[in-house]
Amino acid sequence: MKTNKSLLGSIVQNVLLVIYAVFALFPLIWMVILTFKPDAEIYTTTFVFHPTLNNYRVVLFETDYLRYLRDSLIVSAGAVAVSVLAGVPAAYALARYNFKKKEDIAFQILSFKFAPEILVVLPLFMIFQKLHIYDSYFGLIWVYQLISMPLLIWVVRGYFEDISVEIEHAAEVDGYSWYQIFFKMLLPLIKPGLVSAALLAFIFAWNSFTFPLILAGTNVQPITVAITKFLGTGSAHYGQLAVAATLSALPAIVFALCIQKHLVRGLSFGAVKG
Amino acid sequence: MKEQKTNSAAASELNVVPFKTRVRPYLIVAPALIITIGIMIPFVMSIYFSLTSYSFRMPVYKFVGLNNWVTTLQSSTFWQALWVTVRYAFFSTVIEMLLGLGVAMMLNNLNNKFSKILRVALIFPLMVAPITATIIWQLMLNNSVGIVEKFLNIFGVYNFPWAAGASTAMLTVVMIDVWINTSFCMLLVLAGLQSLPKSPFESAKIDGGSPWFNFVNLTLPMLKPSLYIALLFRLMAALQEYAVIFGLTKGGPGNTLMNLSLTAYQTGFHFQKFGAALPYILVLWLFINLVAKQIVKRQRAAQRQALGLEE
Numbered sequence: 314m315k316t317n318k319s320l321l322g323s324i325v326q327n328v329l330l331v332i333y334a335v336f337a338l339f340p341l342i343w344m345v346i347l348t349f350k351p352d353a354e355i356y357t358t359t360f361v362f363h364p365t366l367n368n369y370r371v372v373l374f375e376t377d378y379l380r381y382l383r384d385s386l387i388v389s390a391g392a393v394a395v396s397v398l399a400g401v402p403a404a405y406a407l408a409r410y411n412f413k414k415k416e417d418i419a420f421q422i423l424s425f426k427f428a429p430e431i432l433v434v435l436p437l438f439m440i441f442q443k444l445h446i447y448d449s450y451f452g453l454i455w456v457y458q459l460i461s462m463p464l465l466i467w468v469v470r471g472y473f474e475d476i477s478v479e480i481e482h483a484a485e486v487d488g489y490s491w492y493q494i495f496f497k498m499l500l501p502l503i504k505p506g507l508v509s510a511a512l513l514a515f516i517f518a519w520n521s522f523t524f525p526l527i528l529a530g531t532n533v534q535p536i537t538v539a540i541t542k543f544l545g546t547g548s549a550h551y552g553q554l555a556v557a558a559t560l561s562a563l564p565a566i567v568f569a570l571c572i573q574k575h576l577v578r579g580l581s582f583g584a585v586k587g
Numbered sequence: 588m589k590e591q592k593t594n595s596a597a598a599s600e601l602n603v604v605p606f607k608t609r610v611r612p613y614l615i616v617a618p619a620l621i622i623t624i625g626i627m628i629p630f631v632m633s634i635y636f637s638l639t640s641y642s643f644r645m646p647v648y649k650f651v652g653l654n655n656w657v658t659t660l661q662s663s664t665f666w667q668a669l670w671v672t673v674r675y676a677f678f679s680t681v682i683e684m685l686l687g688l689g690v691a692m693m694l695n696n697l698n699n700k701f702s703k704i705l706r707v708a709l710i711f712p713l714m715v716a717p718i719t720a721t722i723i724w725q726l727m728l729n730n731s732v733g734i735v736e737k738f739l740n741i742f743g744v745y746n747f748p749w750a751a752g753a754s755t756a757m758l759t760v761v762m763i764d765v766w767i768n769t770s771f772c773m774l775l776v777l778a779g780l781q782s783l784p785k786s787p788f789e790s791a792k793i794d795g796g797s798p799w800f801n802f803v804n805l806t807l808p809m810l811k812p813s814l815y816i817a818l819l820f821r822l823m824a825a826l827q828e829y830a831v832i833f834g835l836t837k838g839g840p841g842n843t844l845m846n847l848s849l850t851a852y853q854t855g856f857h858f859q860k861f862g863a864a865l866p867y868i869l870v871l872w873l874f875i876n877l878v879a880k881q882i883v884k885r886q887r888a889a890q891r892q893a894l895g896l897e898e
Contacts, residue, residue, distance in 0.1 A: 326693045330705060333690055337709050337766065343734055344723045355732050395622065403619035410612035418616060425623050427879055428630065429827040431848045432868040435855050436629030436636065458622050466619060520716035522830040527856075537718050541834065544722060551732050558722045562715045569714040573707060577778040580771060584816045585778050 341562075347555035355551050368552035378557060381539035385561075387450055388525075388535055389518035392457035393465075393511050400465040401507065405495070407466065408473035409481075419470070423582065426463040430523040433459065438527055448530035456524050461514035464582060468513075471583030472506035473499070509575035516565045536561045637865035651862070659866040664842070664850060668867065672846040674757065675832075676825035679764040683821055684814070686765065687772025694773075695780045706777070713770045721834035724763045725750075750836050756843050763831050768824075772817045779813030780806075787896060809893045815886035819879060826875050847871040 347355075349364040372378050406412075407419050437456060438447070446452035476499060484494045500507070525535040540561060543554045569576065577585055637655055641648040659665050690709070694702045712720065728749045730736050739747055750759045783806070791801050829848045832838060838845040838853065845853070847867045855864030 323697060326697055327701065330690070330693050330697070330702065333686075334705055334709070337712055337770065339734075340720075340723045340727050340766065341711055341715075343727055347726060347732075359734065359737060396619075399618040399622055403616045406612040406615035412609075412612045415612075418620065422619070422623060425627065427823045427875060428627070429848060429868055429871050429875065431827070431829060431851050432633065432872050433626065433630060435851065435861065435864060435868065436633045437626070439641075439861070440629055440632075455622070456626055459626055462619060462623050516714060520714075520719075522716065522718045522833075526833075527852075537716050537830075540719065540722065544725070544834075551726060551729070554722060555726060558719045558726075562719050565714040565716070566711055569710055570707070573710070576710065577774050581775055581816050581820070585775050585813050586782070 344555050344559055347552055348559050350552050350555075352550060352552060368550075368556045371550075372553050372556040372560070377534075377539070378536075378560070381534050381536040382560070384450075384533050385519055385535040385537070388453045388457060388533065389515050391450065391454040392461045392518045393515045395454060396458060396461040396465045396514060397507070397511055400462055401469055404466045404469035405473050405499070408470045409478070419467075422463050422466055425459045426582070428459070430459075434523060434527045441528055447528060448532045450533055452528055453525060453533060453535070456528055457518045457521065460517045460521055460524075464514045464517065464579065465510050467582040468510040468579050469503065469507055471578065471586070472503040476502050506575060506578075509572035510579055512568045512572050513576070513579040516568055519565055633865050634869065636862055637869060639862045641862045642859045648862070655863045656866050659863065664845075665867065665870075667842060668845050668847045668850040669870070671757075671844060672826060672848075672871065675761065675764075675828060675844075675846055676822055678757070678761045679768070679825045679828075680818065680821045682761065682765050683769045683772050684818060686769045687817065688776050688814070690769070691773045691776035691780060694777060709770045709773060712767050713774075715767070717767055717830040718834045720767050721763055721831050724759075724766070725835070728759070751840060753840050753843050756836060756840060760832055760835055760844060763835065764825065764828065767831075768821060772821065775813050775817040776810065779810045783809055805896070808889070809896055811889035812886055812893055815882055815889055819882045819886065822882070823875055823879060826878070827871060 346360070348368055349366070350358070350362050351365045351367060354362040403422075407415060433456070441447035441452050444452075446455070480498070481494055484498055489498075519535075520537065521535070522537045525533075525538045529535065529538060536557075540557050543550075543557045572579070638650060638652060639648045640651050640654075694706055715723070727733050727735050730746050736745075736747070739745070748755050750756050787805055787809075788801070791805055796804070827848050828846065829852070832844050832846065832849055833852075836844055838849045847870065851864045851867040851871075854867065855861050
């Protein structure tokens, strides 16, 4: 009797999970299907059609799509690089030293994550134009620090805290200098955490929309902003729109697969150690 | 060979200056802080500019005191935007939390091959840019090429308005938000579930409590810290949502989806009233801060309580 009940329970749970999985994954599958649909069949067919690569050809070679991808890459990678260079030492200091206002500084950095993007961006629009960094790689990389820096510092700080201080003391007693300890011992130990935090920061920067929408113009056009142009043309090339969406989502999904194990910790800024 | 080399290098540096000096930590933190604070200076300025008639078009502006604030707080646009903001945040967060909790519990219970594959696959929507997710859903819901329309036709429903209808627009954006972010809650809850200590559950088994009793009295209190973290991140993001609504309808039809972020953007850029746009967003910022403080306080209390339960 009891086994019957638990069998029924697991069937119900499996069915519910299938329903949710369809809701979560079918839109992505549908998007990929559309990329292979020729324009002529887009209105008349559902799953059976004559697949074509024409949409890919048009998007990649007859539009500026590759340029948008390049801009996204430069800005996101640049933002992560700056955050790693400035953020990893800061994370170390916040993990290891006791100094006045330490927690205040840490929370100050975290609070940038929760500042409404529009609030930051409205005055920046004015200042960026005065400084002539509006619509430039430099400007975007700078403002993207609000996305990547808090993430990197908070997550990496947690990984540093996981390393016992004893090891460091032992190395110090053995006569290793601080940079030997840092580069030869600590960095290799936190490397998986650092790499995953950096990749997650890259994904967030890559996906960012509000900042480039307002602070970028015609010179620098990350893909998230440029993709809306494929929407607005009105000529209803849905296949091409689907290609643009698919290709822009691909890097983020691939990176996410690489860092699966560290994802929870990164997403929660180190608050949940998954 | 290599080992020897590092040993001798270490020996020569035995007498280095003491590592810990008082200013060093500040110096190490400084670059990161300067880079981020530099970008926040405009925020402080925005408080000042909210007291002026600044506009991107006009070269001169004057101090107008609390004029912008009074006009904004008296306008129906503001209260409508606040109402949209709160409703959007409430519905999307509640659904995402409940659904995320449910899916995580089921994945944790089943622990079969299917659930292991899902654990990986379900993170895909979360990794797609929100603006891209919106486009994907537009392709789904489109009345001429969308698959959802074809599916609804089977049930005799034709041309469901979705984002175009005044009464269905909110439903549509919340659905897209739920599609994107449920897996965030799911991941956090799942991690929480897997780190639960075994012993309280074993003693509960001996006591023979019902599954529901155990869920309410054991699982839930111990999960609370993770749940609050998920709530904090989701609510903060939902209160300032921009990309999904902008991508779907730019706030329309009419002003049904104009939340505080979108109204500020529209007032500042389209109507060129920069000073007048700022009160919207400063109120939002204040609101977000108050809510965040409350959640953080509760999260800490829940953490202490959960630690007590473990012992």
